[in-house]
Amino acid sequence: MTDAAVVNSDAPTTPLRRPPALPYPKVAQGVAFAGFRRWMMRKAIDKYGPVFAINIPFFGRTVMVADQKLVKQVFMASTDDLINVQPNLSRIFGDGSVFALDKEAHRTRRKLLAPPFHGQSIKNYEKIIEEETLRETANWPEGTEFRSLEPMNRITLNVILRTVFGADGIELDYLRKIIPPWAELGSRMATLPEPPFSLGRRSPWGRLAEFRRNFDDTVFALIDKAEADPRLDERTDILALLLRSRYEDGTPMSRQHISDELLTLLGAGHETTASTLGWAFERLRRHPDVVAELVRENDEGGGDYRQAMILELQRARTVIDFAGRHVTAPHFELGNWRIPHGYTIIVSLADLHRNAEIFPDPEKFDPSRFVGTRPPAFAWMPFGGGTRRCIGAAFANTEMDVVLRTVLRDFTIETDNAPDEKVHFRGIAYTPKDGGLITVRRRRAA
Template identity: 55%
Template structure:
């Protein structure tokens, strides 16, 4: 028999560790690393006994293992996104589905989406108040939601209006449910999961109508994801089912919305507290450059990762991960924040310093806001492009005023970590001009 060797960790009861993780996850992880080192074992609800790692070599090993040894953590967001979601699929099914989803988010397709994102940004920021503090997170949420809806479904319409209204509260609700146990007794509409399933049926009905409309149209030359998925085929020539398309579109809508918007709000929060970087960014934008802006977005994601943990599931007994020997079924959690604040990986890690990425692209096993390996976020390139376009547009049209206020604290939204005050900003318009108003812009002014 193989002897299991786990890192040390706290001995407090599971419910105590779970409560601590729910209320002070980031701070708690830092304390555990300070006490036990770069690997430790926790015991928390849903996952049970789990090993948390932050050593770069062990992370690289974990991310590069084959699906026969390591798979996606269980349970995961597939619980709320559906069984056809990339989050829920494993092994060969995951590989086949991912192959179909890669083309819409790479190469020339990104250029087609860039115009959409700039249009949505210009419409939204038209309602921004001047010389008065406001939270940017709601605006960033609307920009990213509208952009991903148009990228996924193409032209606007009644169905997109309906999705625009229902998705934000549903995403926020689902992100909290994803970290809670599913009750054994189904209480229907009177339970949180019951209400969630009712909303899911409403979403499925909307997507079904959109598919009915799309299959009757000429799809040649269309760049929206729905059209591309309807035309895509597996290696055996078979198409994706409607249920698979609905699950994957929901995955793209959720993954391409909240996390990107939250990172943009963190970018505002960071830049207002670093006026020299903010000034250099404005000058670069005026000159038509973008290297510093890209480096800044990378540094925001390093210092303020929206997702602070990514997990894997051990599929064999006696799996050797670096110094440790893990049992079958063990959960391994990669501490993203722990890795990003490791001084041996990023010197002076607490400093916000985009220059560290000006002359070197980040190592994708050390800078991991999108996860890593086979299961790295499929929309990473889209998200990077979107954040670049939104920030470029804001810097072009506004002067973002610096502040001496304390850093905004981390606030957990279930899955994502957001700035507690929503990334508050004070702006002045640089280039007044006529812009189309976003839906409901008048009602949102000053929000």
Template identity: 55%
Template sequence: MTTATLPPGPPSPRFLQGVFALLAPMRGVRRMRDRYGDAFSVNVPVFGRATVISDPAQVRQLFTAGPDVVENLEPNLGRVLGPGSLFALTGAEHREQRKLLVPPFHGRRLAAYEKIIEEEAVREMASWPQERAFATLPSMMRITLNAILRAVFGAEGAEFDRLRALLPPAVALGSRLAVAPIPRTDLGRWSPWGRFRMARREYDAIVETLIAKAEEDDLDRRDDVLALLLQSRYEDGSRMSHGQIADELLTLLVAGHETTATTLAWAVERLRRHPDLLRELVEENDAGGRALREATILEVQRTRPVIDLVGRQVTADALELGPWVLPKGSTVLVGITLVHDDESIFPNPRAFDPHRFVDAKPDLHQWIPFGGGTRRCVGAAFATMEMNVTLRTLLRDFTLVPTDERDERWHSRGVANAPAKGGLAVVRRRRSPSSPRTTTTTGTRP
């Protein structure tokens, strides 16, 4: 037997550590890293005792370990997304399901979705007020929601309207319940879990209607993910069940809606405070370029990752990470902000400098806003393209007015960390969006 050797950490009770984590999530992990080193132990509600790591070599080792060594963290979003969600699946089931979900988000499929995203961005931005401050996060939420409903669900008409009304509050509630205890008694609509279950039942009924309509249609003519999943087959020739499809579509919505919209709001917040960069981006955009814009999206995700932690559970008898030996069942959390703040990886890490990515693509074990390894976000390419198209449209159609106001603070929305004021913007329209100039961004993901 290998003797467990855990890194040091604060001795305070679990409750107090949990309060500290809620009140000062970013400042707290940085303080503990400064005090205890690039690996430390914590004891917090829901996850219990866990090891937080940020050393690049240890992160790489964790992400490249197979499912016989580490598996998905428990509890996770699978408890709200359903048992057929990628978050809930493990081992061979996860691997087989992931194979079916990768093709819709690559190659020519992305080009088909790009037009949808630009249409939704133009439509939403047409309502933007001029010459006065407004929060862009709600607007970005509508763009990403409408785009993903069309691209992923193939929704239109009555089903589109029902999902558009149902999903935002359900996703917001679910993101908070993802790490909350599940009550033993179902109090129905009088409890958060009861309200979420009611919303989930309505969602399932809508998806069943969409599936029935799709099955009556010519699936070969459709590019939406629902149609592709209905046509997909496992290695043994079997199909995904309707329940599995519903769970995976909801997973794609959650993974590609709120987090993408939040990153876009952070992009607005960052660009308004860097006028020289903003000027460069506009000039590049007008000339049909994209390199600096793509690098800016990478840098926004590095400096303002909307998800701060990604975790794994040790399934082997023991896991050696550097000098530490973690026993079976241990929780390992990767501090994304801590990795992105590492001076040895990103010189002058607190500076917002997209030029660092113009000629150098990031190492995906060091730049990790989408997680890493076999559980890296399956929709990363779609999300990157969506951010690229939306930012391109904004820079083309509007002048984003710089500001000398202080940086917006981080605000927790449950799963995602958003700008506290919603990414305030002041804009002026540059030209009519009626004839948008499209520059293909497909295939530009990191």
């Protein structure tokens, strides 16, 4: 694939211009994309600019984009032209997941899912977030270095379980046990081709299938309990809201689709937030000036600087580094390029966030860049964009805010000049390699 003009069959007089392509074998490109994507992207952008083509297993012929104006085109495109990337996470979450849906089916499902993630519903969850933070931090060691990533995973998992199902119980204890190993395995398998034949129950795909059967059985039991609850109409948990929801024709969601969506919320709703919080503590340890300002503001009851810190954290340590679309139109006009039908377009979120023209000195961790100002549109996009922007973005922001507010209130975070932790790729999310090591001391009442 080259820049050379090629005649387009549906418009014989129009030259077909494609972005410059990486001149390496497909397998080599696939290995680089899967295992060394951040490095590969930076090298390719330095050589070819913010738009270039690759050809990789799984996604096939793909155009990578890290230009703000072109990113806007991708995310604002009609769903008649671009649909969700193929394949996608519905392979892990199920055919009833919002990841599997496009066009009108996708719009309709998002309307059903939206109420728990807006306004007063999120405000109601703040108490749960603080309770789970206090439960987890009650036994934090004082003066001893420890990994923050695992406690953050436990907090976010317990929060999403309680907000989804409404209460604790034997079923939730079981889900706490099986979800973490599933999330770790699923994230590693998410961008690997599924074999055309069974490799047995002990294979990774066999283990994922066994988990799914166990998860569905547990959720169906919880649905039975909820439907038998005489106070179902008063409940505010997400399961109850989904059971009460109706499509425009009056029909309810099927049990299997509810299970698929709940798995999507559990899988996508805790690990990414926990990873970002792990990065928060990794960054704060190395920035005493940021910690001092956060503590001062927190003690005075404010939160603007904390919000700015969260925005900068998501820019500087982007946990999910790309979002994709699939071209279903005969071709898609992307700036000066014409992208053929069947191609994948991937927006490199991490590289978008390190654009020095938009974010001066992008390698610097500087929350002040977001104090009193909103992030620029289509340049700060940790939750993706357009009609497929993460539906739980506001929930995740609230969760990070409450966890940090609670920890800063109760603990002093010790700072030093330790080297930055390297980035560790877990299959989907990028985490601190050493787990966000911190040392804390409990604050004593004056």
